[in-house]
Amino acid sequence: MFVPAKPVSKYPWYIRLFFWKQKRTYGKVLEPGLLWARSPKVFIGVALLYGALNRSRSPINAALRSLVTVRVSQINHCEFCVDINAMTLMKRGVDEEKVLKLSNWQNETGFEPVERLALELCEAMTYSDREVDGELMERLKAHFDDDGLSELCGLIAFQNMSSKYNAALNIPAQGFCHVPGVQVETAQS
Numbered sequence: 001m002f003v004p005a006k007p008v009s010k011y012p013w014y015i016r017l018f019f020w021k022q023k024r025t026y027g028k029v030l031e032p033g034l035l036w037a038r039s040p041k042v043f044i045g046v047a048l049l050y051g052a053l054n055r056s057r058s059p060i061n062a063a064l065r066s067l068v069t070v071r072v073s074q075i076n077h078c079e080f081c082v083d084i085n086a087m088t089l090m091k092r093g094v095d096e097e098k099v100l101k102l103s104n105w106q107n108e109t110g111f112e113p114v115e116r117l118a119l120e121l122c123e124a125m126t127y128s129d130r131e132v133d134g135e136l137m138e139r140l141k142a143h144f145d146d147d148g149l150s151e152l153c154g155l156i157a158f159q160n161m162s163s164k165y166n167a168a169l170n171i172p173a174q175g176f177c178h179v180p181g182v183q184v185e186t187a188q189s
Contacts, residue, residue, distance in 0.1 A: 002170050005034035015040050018047055031171050032080060032162070046162075053155045059148035060155065063092040067102070067115060068122045068152070069159045074103050075126045078163035083173035090177070114143045118152060125156045 008019055008029060015037045019029045037043040058065065066089035073081030086099050101108040105119050117140050124130045140149055 001031065001035070001172070002168075003035055003038070005031060006038070008034075011037050012040055015043060018043070026084075026174075026176070028174065030080075030084070031174060032166050032169075035169055035171065036165075049158060050162075053151070053158055058151060059145070060152055063089065063094050064115060064118055065155055066092050067094065068118050068156060070099070070102055071105070071119055071122050072126050072156060072159040073163045075123070076160065076163035076167050078167040078171075079173040080166045080171045081159070081163040082177070084176045087176040117143060121152065122156050125153065126160055 008016060011019070011034075018037075019033065022028070022030050022033055033043065033047075036046050054065065056062075066085055069085040070082060070089055073085050089099060090096065098110055101110060105111050105116070111119070117136075120136060121132065121140060124132045124136060137149075140152075144152060
């Protein structure tokens with residue numbers, strides 16, 4: 001990593017509460033959290049936004065949320081994000097075969113129409129040479145109401161921020177997902 005983490009004891013007590021929850025949830029403190037927490041106010045904002053987007057009552061299905069976050073992570077070359085989001089995706093009921101097909105989803109079978117649309121939006125928002133147009137939005141509106149579409153865009157934007165931050169600081173995978181062949185790098189299609 002380009003910026004080292006401080007010992008957990010060096011962070012404010014209220015940040016260590018977040019670390020306690022991470023350790024309880026994941027078995028360890030997450031490396032990105034240790035770096036975001038170098039600025040405690042920013043860390044709290046990021047953690048609260050993530051919690052809002054990942055809530056159980058989201059209008060976006062949990063597996064679809066994870067599918068999108070893995071794809072953004074692959075595009076942005078974030079090893080940590082691919083690792084943790086692929087693990088979450090499989091915990092949410094998506095089989096390993098689909099995870100392995102994700103980097104080439106356009107040419108693969110097994111993706112539902114709503115998943116393909118969400119992945120198309122994901123790529124339009126993530127690749128700098130693409131854009132979201134009215135035709136794509138109209139197709140998305142056949143599956144998502146305005147609240148759901150707004151939240152899906154927010155999730156993709158958040159994952160772009162998070163994965164670009166982690167990739168820029170060279171945060172490595174922490175060994176959450178042990179699926180051979182899950183790739184970080186992907187060719188632009």
